[in-house]
Amino acid sequence: MTAAIPTLSGTGIGLRQPHYREVFERLPALAFLEVHSENFFLDGGASMRALERARAAYPISLHGVGLSLGSADRLADEHLAKLKRMVDRVEPVLVSEHLCWGGVGGVHFNDLLPLPHTRETLVLLADRVDRVQATLKRRLLVENLSAYVAFRESDMTETAFLAELARRTGCGLLLDINNLYVNAVNFGFDPVECLDELDAATIGEIHLAGHTVVDDCLIDTHGALVCDPVWSLYEEACRRFGPKRTLIEWDTDLPALDVLLSEAAQASAVAQRVRDQEPAHG
Secondary structure, three states, rough: OOOOOOOOOOEEEEEHHHHHHHHHHHHOOOOOEEEEEEHHHOOHHHHHHHHHHHHHHEEEEEOOOOOOOOOOOOHHHHHHHHHHHHHHHHHOOOOEEEOOOEEEEEEEEEEEEEEOHHHHHHHHHHHHHHHHHHHOOOEEEEOOOOOOOOOOOOOOOHHHHHHHHHHHHHOEEEEEHHHHHHHHHHHOOHHHHHHHOOOOEEEEEEEEEOEEEEEEEEOOOOOOOOOHHHHHHHHHHHHOOOOOEEOOOOOOOOHHHHHHHHHHHHHHHHHHHHHOOOOOOO
C-alpha cells in the first residue's frame, strides 16, 4: 500500500523564480520548499538545475495544478507519466493535487474548477486517486478548492467529501485554510464546523494564503498577507489536528522574500503557541 504521511511539522514557502538567488544565498531556516510540479516537467534546463539545488538544501513538496482529477475525460496518462518521472527524480517529501477539474474534450482551461460533491463524483475521484497512488507508489494529498459557484446536486460538504475520499483510497489531505475561509464567506457557512468533519491523521499539509475582497465576494488571489480571520482559523486547526507542515502560498504580486519569511515565522509562532497551551501529561 502507499506510504504513510510524514509526521514532521514546520513551516515552508513556495519557491518562485524571482527569489531563487536570494534563497540559495541566504538559506533561510525553513522546514521545506514547495514548487508547482508542472513547472519542472522538462528533463533538464535551468529550472531543473534550480530545483535540484533547492532539493540539496531542503525537503521538497510537489504541488500539482494540472492533473484534472475530476474531469469527465480519462486521466491524462502522459501528464501522470511526467509526474512519475519527476517524483522519482526529486524524491519529494509530499505530493499534492487539487480536488477539481480543468479541462474537457482535450481542451485545457488553465483554471481549477469545482466539482459537485455527490456519490457519483466520489466514485470517479476514488478511481482516479487510486490510479495516481498506484502509479506514484506513494500517498497523494488532495486539496480543498476555493470556489465561486456551488452545485445544487451536492449532497455533502467539501470537507465531508474529502474525508470520505481519504477513507476510501487512503489518500491524504492538503487543508487550505484560506480556501476554506473564502468559501465560508462566499457561501455563508461556518468553517469551524467543517474542521469537525476531518480526521487529523489524514492531513499531511496546510496552506495559508491571502485573498482579495471585492464587492460581493472574496477572491482567492494568493497575492496578499494572510488576514486575521484566516490566522484565527489556522490556530483552531492547529488545536484540533496538532502541528502539520504549513506553507505560505503567494503566487501573484510577489513581495520581497522577507515578507514571506515573516509570514512563515508567524505561522510557526501560532503553532508554537498552541503547543504551549497543551496541558502537561504526567
